[in-house]
Amino acid sequence: MNTLTKTNKAGEKISPAVIRRLPRYRSYLSDLQNSGIERISSDKLSGMMGYTASQIRQDLNNFGGFGQQGYGYNVALLNNEIAEILGLNKHYKMVIVGAGHLGTAITNYISVYRREFEIRAMFDIKRELIDTEISGIRVRDIADLEAVLKEEHIDIGVITTSRKSAQAIADVFVEGEIYGIWNFAAIDVSVPEHVALKVVHLSDSLHELVYYVNNRDNPSFQK
Amino acid sequence: MNTLTKTNKAGEKISPAVIRRLPRYRSYLSDLQNSGIERISSDKLSGMMGYTASQIRQDLNNFGGFGQQGYGYNVALLNNEIAEILGLNKHYKMVIVGAGHLGTAITNYISVYRREFEIRAMFDIKRELIDTEISGIRVRDIADLEAVLKEEHIDIGVITTSRKSAQAIADVFVEGEIYGIWNFAAIDVSVPEHVALKVVHLSDSLHELVYYVNNRDNPSFQK
Structure with a gap:
């Protein structure tokens, strides 16, 4: 690459x-x-x-x-x-950690762009989610993440876990030599300089919107 | 309010x-x-x-x-x-326009926060989606949106449609006196000063990440 x-x-x-x-x-x-x-x-x-x-x-x-x-x-x-x-004319292998509502949402969303983005596996810690399928992707035990990263080169890791787990997952991604991290957990994770990172904070965005819904005469409105 | x-x-x-x-x-x-x-x-x-x-x-x-x-x-x-x-200790009525992957994702996501955010209805233009249920919310014909906005006061409207429809939906929201719009369509919609607006561009975020995955020595990295 x-x-x-x-x-x-x-x-x-x-x-x-x-x-x-x-x-x-x-x-x-x-x-x-x-x-x-x-x-x-x-x-x-x-x-x-x-x-x-x-x-x-x-x-x-x-x-x-x-x-x-x-x-x-x-x-x-x-x-x-x-x-x-x-770099959108290339093919990227992804894994998604967190198979809850948000992880499912992101998986469904990305599945539309299979040509560019291939989700190789999803991971969760919850027993009841492991071995279920989301958009045809099997949810695996989070304990397998390290091995999967070692076995096949994954380009992008997506974090849709709780805040508590996010940094630990990011650390495993970095250790597994992932190139980029897409973080949806409502916490800022630290990664070394050479790992790309983009953050989407859904709840922050909604909460900010709610503030402006309540303060609609604020002229310094963030549109 | x-x-x-x-x-x-x-x-x-x-x-x-x-x-x-x-x-x-x-x-x-x-x-x-x-x-x-x-x-x-x-x-x-x-x-x-x-x-x-x-x-x-x-x-x-x-x-x-x-x-x-x-x-x-x-x-x-x-x-x-x-x-x-x-304003998170209040209760907000929402509608979601667009019942595709992204709309479903957002609905699932918001459903966790029922106490603060109540999704009153979803809307779509596609016949095969109308009258299906997503997280217990019925998908209605987009033709009904105006009437629903007139009947009950909706605080926040969510747009998860294609770019092409987004501005028209925003206009109906404004006409229906919605207070705030949460826009996920990959286009900037215009709304009057008194309507709150927050934008989440998922694909832009992913595409920007992809750029940095391909240019990981860029020191002006957006973390």
């Missing part, structure tokens, strides 16, 4: 802010492509996405000369290039 | 950054409370949460004199106060 940092055409590292926007570009470009639209201007993308046209031009300028003055971006080309930059 | 903006003890509005951290404080305080711990110092909280002790003191200072020099915070009191500030 390529572990070299992507650079832009000037040889500079692409900033995390740009990286964070890339999946969004990809979503919109995929929609355009599915609708049979071949070219799009930065102005039109701006109208759809809410970023300024100059922001869009600056972002996409990182990746080569896709835009032609007065002619717009080639939708399919740009979409494919962004997928390649993100 | 109280729509006055919360102010801190000096009468200033609480900043969005503080609000964003409150759910996290609540998570940790709940764990401490469940473990029977009665008092905690800002230093200990700092060690657990990764915020600096002075950040913690500053954040919690917004809400009154919970901390006593050399004595720490009263865990139960502070936890309860933060729940109250967020």
Whole structure:
């Protein structure tokens, strides 16, 4: 797997802010492509996405000369290039630890994208869950996690356990040389510099929404 | 429902950054409370949460004199106060639009918190989903959404539809005088100032993780 940092055409590292926007570009470009639209201007993308046209031009300028003055971006080309930059044209092996409501949800959700993301196994500590199947994936005993990580190379580990178990699971992932961790447990786990980590805090998001539901005149609203 | 903006003890509005951290404080305080711990110092909280002790003191200072020099915070009191500030001691009626994988996932997830969050109905456009049940919630025809919003006051609407439908659903929510929208569709919907909005982009998060899995030497890593 390529572990070299992507650079832009000037040889500079692409900033995390740009990286964070890339999946969004990809979503919109995929929609355009599915609708049979071949070219799009930065102005039109701006109208759809809410970023300024100059922001869009600056972002996409990182990746080569896709835009032609007065002619717009080639939708399919740009979409494919962004997928390649993100690494979405590869295949990733995943394991999910935690086969409760959230783990099941994530498994169902990911199963739609089998081509890119293959869930090799799910794990739980609860006896009543072990050996059940979720979206065709067998739930295994958490005691087997280490062995599975040793046997086959897993790229991404997903944590959907309680806060209490999350750091221990992350440690096993790191020990098992997993490349990236997707953490849904409502706790920040620590991992070494060389392990990628993204966090989704569902309950934090809902609780923040509830605050704003109760304080709807707050002008500093987080939209 | 109280729509006055919360102010801190000096009468200033609480900043969005503080609000964003409150759910996290609540998570940790709940764990401490469940473990029977009665008092905690800002230093200990700092060690657990990764915020600096002075950040913690500053954040919690917004809400009154919970901390006593050399004595720490009263865990139960502070936890309860933060729940109250967020509005988590109330009951919210919700509807979920989109009964696919993601909608099912969110419904299962929220069903655990029935005391605070009551899902009154789910909606979908697909005939084969209508009148099925998910976690005991009946899936209704999307055509009924407007009427349901008119009949009973719904606090929070959840969007788990495709990008294409998301804005139209948000418009119906706004028209139906919903207070807040939790959007999982991979598109930014626009709503008026007085409607609360929080966004969770699962696929964006996963795609960003994939980028960092492929670029693990990027020092500007988003952890």
